[in-house]
Amino acid sequence: MMLTSIVLAAVASLLPACLAQLASTLEYPVGPLTHSSAKRAVKLCDVTKYGNHTTDLGPSLLAAFNACKAGGVVNIPRGIHQMSTFVTLSGGNAWAINLEGTIERAGNTSGGNMIAIESTTDFELYSSNGKGAIQGYGYQFLANGGYGPRLLRLTNVTSFAVHDIALVDSPAFHLVLDTCSQGEVYNMIIRGANLGGLDGIDVWGFQIWIHDVEVTNKDECVTVKSPALNILVEDIYCNWSGGCAMGSLNAGTNISKIQYSNVYTVNSNQMYMARLFKSNGGSGFVSDVLLENFIGHKNAYSLYINGYWASEAVQPGDGVLYESITFSKWTGDCANGSGRAPIYVDCPASAPCSNITLVGIAIWTDAGHEEHYKCANDIDSHGYCLNRDSAFTPNATITSTVTAAPSGWSAAYMPSDLSTGFATNSSIPVPTVPNTFFPGATPATARAYGR
Ligand SMILES: *[C@@H]1O[C@H](CO)[C@@H](O)[C@H](O)[C@H]1NC(C)=O
Ligand SMILES: *[C@@H]1O[C@H](CO)[C@@H](O)[C@H](O)[C@H]1NC(C)=O
Ligand SMILES: *[C@@H]1O[C@H](CO)[C@@H](O)[C@H](O)[C@H]1NC(C)=O
Ligand SMILES: *[C@@H]1O[C@H](CO)[C@@H](O)[C@H](O)[C@H]1NC(C)=O
Numbered sequence: 001m002m003l004t005s006i007v008l009a010a011v012a013s014l015l016p017a018c019l020a021q022l023a024s025t026l027e028y029p030v031g032p033l034t035h036s037s038a039k040r041a042v043k044l045c046d047v048t049k050y051g052n053h054t055t056d057l058g059p060s061l062l063a064a065f066n067a068c069k070a071g072g073v074v075n076i077p078r079g080i081h082q083m084s085t086f087v088t089l090s091g092g093n094a095w096a097i098n099l100e101g102t103i104e105r106a107g108n109t110s111g112g113n114m115i116a117i118e119s120t121t122d123f124e125l126y127s128s129n130g131k132g133a134i135q136g137y138g139y140q141f142l143a144n145g146g147y148g149p150r151l152l153r154l155t156n157v158t159s160f161a162v163h164d165i166a167l168v169d170s171p172a173f174h175l176v177l178d179t180c181s182q183g184e185v186y187n188m189i190i191r192g193a194n195l196g197g198l199d200g201i202d203v204w205g206f207q208i209w210i211h212d213v214e215v216t217n218k219d220e221c222v223t224v225k226s227p228a229l230n231i232l233v234e235d236i237y238c239n240w241s242g243g244c245a246m247g248s249l250n251a252g253t254n255i256s257k258i259q260y261s262n263v264y265t266v267n268s269n270q271m272y273m274a275r276l277f278k279s280n281g282g283s284g285f286v287s288d289v290l291l292e293n294f295i296g297h298k299n300a301y302s303l304y305i306n307g308y309w310a311s312e313a314v315q316p317g318d319g320v321l322y323e324s325i326t327f328s329k330w331t332g333d334c335a336n337g338s339g340r341a342p343i344y345v346d347c348p349a350s351a352p353c354s355n356i357t358l359v360g361i362a363i364w365t366d367a368g369h370e371e372h373y374k375c376a377n378d379i380d381s382h383g384y385c386l387n388r389d390s391a392f393t394p395n396a397t398i399t400s401t402v403t404a405a406p407s408g409w410s411a412a413y414m415p416s417d418l419s420t421g422f423a424t425n426s427s428i429p430v431p432t433v434p435n436t437f438f439p440g441a442t443p444a445t446a447r448a449y450g451r
């Protein structure tokens, strides 16, 4: 099958294109349909006009949304806006939220989402001055061993963008895109504590472009879940994170035409950094995937397919079928390549992977002088320890031992990598959104700086 539309998106990203030009280049455009300035000309709903926004933004945000949801811009000005009443903004068309200040979680509500956006079209959440942030003060929950609300969740949203804002210290997941379509997420920094359960971006849906994002946490960086079709993820900096993945692949998995390009991942703990596919049983398929130009440093796992991922409960089914997946140009180093093989492909014995291609994988070990590549349960595949034949012996692992650094393994570093994660018991400062997310790359869409 062809990756036509995501390839078109990649080509479009090279052009000095505004959103409208990019949209017209794609079969299915991504992003809002109406420019924020045109929405602003229709109506401006400033939260300061809708109640006391500083002590609890929730009610004024909801009132401003209701006033502007048929077309307009909800404005949240500079300054601190505490928020203890969480809101679901549902419905509407051709509207936007301009977040110039910082929303700080207050109160004790432990579940749900601080801001949920649902069933809306032509939507944009942005920061015209590039300084907007949501501060979740997650440590107030995490230090006591519990989780709190998620920061932001979009459900059934079509033709949208979220950009140029920081999501900080969520008490749970940071950004969830649930069954959304034709959307774009870019120029974002996500900073959570060094703990699992604080996912950066989880996405499932159709025609979505996620680019120029930095994530710090100890769980998902930018992760695709099922169902998903035509998702392009590029220029991603997992700066002390869990790594990008395809996760929670259960019964009826339906993921295809996924591309990740230019992904820089550094510094894991022992918990499955840079894991790629994790499942245990399940059914359905992951097909037509291209994962190219990855750089890793000091990660526990690197290229990692695990059809028996023990942290996932065994799901009904013979296993998820992985087919037509290409890994191309992976360089850098891993923590201990004899303990955790930098190439590790363990597919379900009852649903062997097929048509997997590994090309240009050069990852050397930080510890010791040798590393292993391990492959099991794959057919009609090519490269390294993969099995070219259409027959295989269930669970017979092919292991190769590499005793010299593969040529071309050495890879660039980002200017300042994180040398330790963020504690769960103290506040994480609000960072500035950076202007590079992959060595040598600049954002596909210019950062907003006080526009
Ligand atoms: C909001 O409420 C706080 C606390 O009652 C008060 O100090 C502040 O002046 C109020 N702000 C506005 C804009 O009404
Ligand atoms: C949060 O919970 C603590 C302890 O239960 C309580 O003392 C505090 O008043 C609560 N804060 C709010 C804003 O409800
Ligand atoms: C999704 O949103 C559209 C409006 O954009 C609405 O008409 C539709 O009912 C929503 N679907 C679901 C399942 O909520
Ligand atoms: C997978 O999802 C696509 C896109 O929504 C849909 O067209 C297709 O029927 C689904 N396939 C299966 C086997 O569920």
Ligand SMILES: *[C@@H]1O[C@H](CO)[C@@H](O)[C@H](O)[C@H]1NC(C)=O
Pocket: 001, 324, 325, 326, 355, 357
């Ligand atoms: C194998 O996968 C490649 C992409 O990785 C694709 O171009 C090719 O058509 C696939 N072959 C088969 C037989 O599915």
Ligand SMILES: *[C@@H]1O[C@H](CO)[C@@H](O)[C@H](O)[C@H]1NC(C)=O
Pocket: 336, 338, 339, 340, 367, 368
């Ligand atoms: C690397 O892994 C191997 C095999 O598990 C282990 O024997 C060795 O001690 C590890 N090296 C370091 C530096 O942790």
Ligand SMILES: *[C@@H]1O[C@H](CO)[C@@H](O)[C@H](O)[C@H]1NC(C)=O
Pocket: 308, 349, 350, 394, 395
């Ligand atoms: C293959 O190994 C997995 C994981 O250890 C096990 O659950 C499965 O039963 C084995 N399958 C066969 C056919 O040996």
Ligand SMILES: *[C@@H]1O[C@H](CO)[C@@H](O)[C@H](O)[C@H]1NC(C)=O
Pocket: 214, 216, 239, 414, 415, 416, 417, 418, 419, 434
């Ligand atoms: C990675 O995170 C650390 C800690 O916040 C920060 O100091 C560093 O600048 C980040 N790296 C880059 C290149 O943004």
Ligand SMILES: *[C@@H]1O[C@H](CO)[C@@H](O)[C@H](O)[C@H]1NC(C)=O
Pocket: 423, 425, 426
């Ligand atoms: C946070 O936890 C660490 C490790 O348990 C401890 O050393 C540190 O003092 C704690 N910091 C605060 C502000 O409680």
